[in-house]
Amino acid sequence: MSTLETSPTDVEDLTAGLWKEWKLSRRNTQMIGYKELTAVRGLLLDEPRLAAEAREALSKRIPPPKVAETSFEDGEFDAITSAARRMFRTAHLRITENARHLADWRAGAFARDCDEWLLGEALDHLARTGTVPCYRTNTYTRIIYRYIRVLGGERSEDTWQRLFLTRMEAVALGVLLLAEHGWNLSVINRLAVPRATPDAGPDGKRIYRVELEKHKRGAGRYFETRNLTDDGADTPGRLITQALEATVFARAAVHDLSPGTDRLMIWRTGKTLRADAPGDQTKGVGVGPFRFGIAGYAAKRWAMDAEFASSPFRRGRRTVNVVHRREPGQNSQDTHDSTYVLADPRAQAAAIPVIAAAAEAVVAKAHEVVFGAELRETADPADQPTATVDCHDYENSPFPSPDGGCGASFLLCLACPNARVHDAHHSRLAHLHQALDNLRSVMDPGQWQSDWGDAYARLEHLKSERLLGAAIWSQALDRVTDADRALINYLLNGDFDQ
Template identity: 45%
Template sequence: MSGRGRKAVPPPPDHRVDPPIAQDGLVVTVTNKAGYRKELDFAELSVAGPMQRSLAASFAVRSRGWTSHSTARTCWTGLEMFAKFIAGLDSAPDDLDGLTVATLQSWRDLHIDTNSGKTTLRVVRGILQGDARLGGGPVAEELARRIPKPVPSKQSYGDSERDRVVLTAQRQFRSAWLRITENSRLLKRWRAGDLAEGSREWRIGRVLDHVARTGDVPRTTLPGGLQHVTHRKLLGGSGVEKTWGRLFLTHLELTALAVLLTDRFAWNLSVYDRIPAPTTSPSAGETASVTYQVQVEKHRTGWGRWFSTENVTDSGAGSPGRLISQAMEATAHARMLANDLKPGHNLFMAARAYHLEPKHTDLDRPAPVGPVSFGVSYSMAQYWARKNGLGGSPFGRTRRTTVTDEGRPLQHSQRTHESVYVIPDKRVQRASRDVFEAGAVEALEQARAVVFGGTIADKPDPAHQETPTADCEDEETSPWPAPGGGCGADFLLCLACSNAHVHPGHHPRLAHLHQQIVSLRSATDDRMFRERWKDPLLRLEDLRDDDKKVGPAAWDAALTRVSDSDRGVVQLLLKGDLAP
């Protein structure tokens, strides 16, 4: 079975796979998942012919598992840089077996200090290690040296930055959604025959029907070959929002929608190119809500784990699924037109391209269908940010912000969550400082609380009531009152009470109690010991170690005066046989 659950089918008998490298040994062809081919000519590299062929052979072997041209471009760019480095040497080797440790060390030193340089070192090393001549010896050891991982440079947004990005996207997408839903209702009424024939609304409805079927408004060709909108006066202008934009999102509006989806669900930018239109099912026990099944594609997770389904429910305004509902409405006409032109084509993130026949230049991204394009490219993200005065692409930082705010992995592993998103993020670090500070203060307060809380006396007071561990000044004002009056505290808790008075007559019993509690540590489960004996032990040690209370010398001397009565009382305390 395949990773998607389809039964494997053997290829036809005459099937053959063309080798990725041409007969001349210099041209390598990389075929992406969509079946598009990209040729890379190693004769363009500025190194000697033998090295060109060696690099091409290793590149061809490594490229067999690639499914995108972007991977090939990344490796090709690295090899171009390596070739320029080799060409700049005083004595450039003719082939890979001429590489020396010193040469590779110089190459490493040139790139090791930057994130992009580390990536370049890593991709070039993979190509070089594919050559059998570099499989052993000092050169192989140099190639095997650890290359540090790139240090994440993107940071999450601060609250004000995030608000600015999200509000910009909300204003843009909501305006488009209102425009499209309003015109969709008008088109529906026209198709249902609910409009008076010949009225202004009826004539606009007829234009909208043409837009829905073709992707554009009717246009008139002038004698010089120029075209203008036929019903410009009726539509109120010839701009995008007055013409085909009545039913379709623009690229900028689709990008704004993607920003909102990333802010809500922390999806990667690459997800939007291939995400299918969500399917729906009724929510259990609900009639007014709908649950969407959204299939998210994540290639970095590896074979067999590329696809996951997220259930998102629209239960009203403010619910996570409401944005999905609005996105479905805003992209409906683009998706229907694409499906009419190419049946079975139903990608979610669809917009109308600015040209009726857009060029398909990035072959890793889905090809347009007629005037409908799909997904959001990195260049679209950058253009959207520049257009709105927001700096660079917002997707990486928006995703990071959502992930760190959620505090859990979203479409990635726990290890990636901690090492890439949480630990390097300065906003998380600032927030953590407050948490650490609060924890330290709490620990200090607890440490201060687990000390002797009463009074040190020179002699007993006849007005005080004796307890097994101290004398009580007033049990009616106990911090732990009993339901029927008086004190309800355990006798071991007496040492924490402000009503407790300890005089020299208590020292032998308390010193012996301390000794017996310590002896329980090795015979008692750690968790049970901490729960039952940790606090009494700390209070006794506070009495023992503080010269202003009992002090070590008096404590040790008291151990020599322990009586049988003291031993009996301590034994009862340890067994829990003494009730307060």
């Protein structure tokens, strides 16, 4: 606030206007502006010397900023993961191929001093020390000449990259972990080396126990574990296996330089970090020529090199959890819904047809014509017979008349929950169903649907296997009496409408 024209010197000088002016000067972002405002406000509201006017201004709710980032479109996210997969696959194949050569050398597969043997000796030195064999003078360091030829040159691509990931390759691995599991960058950076469970079983499947750390959850809830199985290509644990293979030499070298270090995301740089460099061990930046994790600027550089608009991690995690997994990833269900799903424009657009279909289904269900009477085995002497069914509660009809009682037609009894149907009604209703079907052949279709369509649909429902079934219905038709025919004839002719 020292940049303001009238700068307060103490808490008593803070006015509502100064607070509002400073508030407007903050960036409207979730990670910077909003946290600054809420933190400073919480501090000042505890101060008893704060003026009443200023206290009232500070007490007003500060709404969190709207989320500006959106999930990636499918094509864009596929392009990002494809670029990461190509880069990491190249690195993984390079490291595993040189690892096989080193294993053969250590097994004595090559004649001494031949080119393959010299290359194996250089790789062994590289694996143990982090550098290929060199000689040093007071002014420079140079690779010993006999190894330059078998290595193919002095570039990093020919030397240390044979066994170690580069910074950009580590970013590519991080992007794949994000795409596969929905972890955010802070979780990926802190990943400990996954351990294969000892009870993997006789089938040889590797089951990794992955420990995840997320400090935003608060004390006591930092950690959780996941079990990921490598059962072949496209299984959750296959990428973990490849990550372990790609970092095996870097992890071994770091363990020698700093015993006890347990980090998965390790890569090598061309520069050596001094042992006395500030923050070397306290911040976990790295040790020797090795670095830990993925910095934000490295992710942006990777995206720039691959010709993408921005770092893939924040939007990528939103894409995986909202569009692909559709479930929380190290968040509560409430946070997942409110922060990720409801705020994402792509999720909102995708929800429109789903909500519309659900609304249409509700309307269709509301208009669905079904048989609503209750089926009974025998008649209840207390029920009152009607032209179609027995009525169990005439005075409490769901279709009341203005002067009390029931105002429904006898056909509407088929939809009434107070109606009771037993064996004596089957022949009469089966004959009504057949008569309505005959009427359809001689009437205008629209008029028939308007007059008789609902009653016919309810009888169809009664005839279905869910209620009576075809066998009982056929037997009922065989039992139709003259009384049934007369009653249905009166009903269809409107003689009961009075």
